[in-house]
Amino acid sequence: MNFHAQIADSAREAARIAAGTGQDRLDGPTPCADYDTRTLVNHLVAYTGIGMELRARREPHPDDLATRDFTADPQWARHYAEQLDRSVAAWADPAVWEGEIASMPAEGTAAMLFLELCLHGWDLARATGQDYRVAAATAERLLAAVREYGEMYREYKGFAEPVEVPGGAGDLETAVALSGRDPYWAG
Structure with a gap:
């Protein structure tokens, strides 16, 4: 199933x-206990910006991708937005959704990139005092992906144990809680 519209929404x-996200906010805490805001931004840019396009093109990640400090460039956010546009465009090709990427069905690779984009986008919003807003269809797709891949992510320490889902929680809050994050984290 191609969910390009939800990838595009979460990329925007x-x-x-x-x-x-101002440069003055890069040393603050995030909902990811192991990441300060700078580390989170660098992870987000590496894997959901550059990495998402490379996966669509079936090209390997550069060896130094995980260690680059994208935030050293004061224009990092603009460059990230431009890269996200290229990544979203790469996934617009229906042929990208066929076959395998890195020994996994293309749709599964897309789902994991989508999880990174949404959840770390949410993390960055929380860390910088911003609201995270996506369309209902995007939140619904996120929840489905968390349910499908949650155990695997926990196995590899990508997710913590689920947090209790608050009563009346919507799809976004439920997805966040099931990924091991406090949906109401405020620093």
């Missing part, structure tokens, strides 16, 4: 949140 939101 990640770009908006990045644009609202």
Whole structure:
């Protein structure tokens, strides 16, 4: 199933949140216990910006991708938004959704990139005092992906144990809680 519209929606939101992240906020805490804001931004840019396009093109990640400090460039947020546009465009090709990427069905690779984009986009929004807003269809797809891949992510320490889902929680809050994050984290 191609969910390109939800990838595009979450990419627009990640770009908006990045644009609202000042250099003065990069040393603060995030909902990801192992990441300060700078580390989170660098992870987000590496894997959901550059990495998402490379996966669509079936090209390997550069050896130094995980260690680059994208935030050293004061224009990192603009460059990230431009890269997200290229990544979203790469996934617009229906042929990208066929076959395998890195020994996994292309749709599964897309789902894991989508999880990174949404959840770390949410993390960055929370870390910088911004709201995270995506369409209902995007939140619904996120929840489905968290349910499908949650155990695997926990096995590899990508997710913590699920947090209790608050009563009346929507799809976004439920997805966040099931990924091991406090949906109401405020620093």
